[in-house]
Amino acid sequence: MTPSDVPSTVSLGPAGAELAGLVPAVGERRFLLGVTGAPGAGKSTLATHLAVACGATVVPMDGFHLADVELVRRGIRDRKGAPETFDGWGYAALLARVRDRPPYVVLAPGFERGLEQPIAGAVPVLPTAGLVVTEGNYLLLDDPEWRAVRSTLDAVWHVRTDDAVRRERLVARHVRFGKSPDAARAWVDRVDEPNARLVEAAAHRADLVLDLTDWVP
Structure with missing residues (x-):
């Protein structure tokens, strides 16, 4: 890798003032921005902030989790959250529809954390939506379905947070939802951290790296 291949890194301070200059200007054409990063790095928080501050519509990758019944059928329920537990091709197809900006509402699936299940038709993407943000762990992986996802996106930001902070967030999240x-x-050590290493290994493919350690949204 040459120096020019390394994405720029921006550290957001507590006020996050730097963020305003990073958000793309949206004209007549719809802009699709991907936000990726390891589990617990702050992807959803950043996407929610962009929705409020910029009027973005957020389409989560988590809506493409395979349902538990299918994970059990495939024998992979014990590693839910790994790349193979998502419908990557379905995600790519949905983003391609969103990118085409059809003159009707595109309904994307959401994810209900209380149930830990995807919810069909939960996220409306209106024809008027100029900035669409999609966030998820695996936007930059070098596998066919994830390359198809990346091909629909105008830019991808990779977010990072101090590992100790990120891990504690993950533990607290799992406890909040029943563990x-x-x-x-144990789940963080066995499932989340191997996924985190996989995601970080692909960070060099991002257009920009954001360090969110000191950011307070």
Whole structure:
């Protein structure tokens, strides 16, 4: 890799004032911005902030989780959240429809954390939506379905947060949705952290790297 291949890194301060200059100007053409990063890095928080501050519509990759019944059928329920537990091709097809900006509402799936299940038709993308943000772990992986996802996006930002902070967020999230503290830490070690390493290994393909460690949205 040459120096020119390394994406620029921006650290957001507490006020996040730097963010305003990074958000693309949206004209007549719809702009699709991907936000990726390791589990717990702050993707959803940043996407929600962009929705409020910029009027963006957020389409989460989590809506393409395979349902638990299918994960059980495939024998992979114990690693839910890994790349193979998502419908990557379906995600790419949905983003291609969004990119085409049809004159009707495109309904994307959402994800209900309380149920830990995808919810069909939960996210409306209106014809008037100029900036669409999609966030998820695997936007930059070098596998056919994820390359198809990346091909629909105008730019991808990779976000990072201090690893200790990120891990504690993950543990707290798992506890909030029903795991014991010990089970939550075991899941982070066994499932989330291998996924995090996979995501970080693809960070060099991002257009921009954002360090969110000090950012307070």
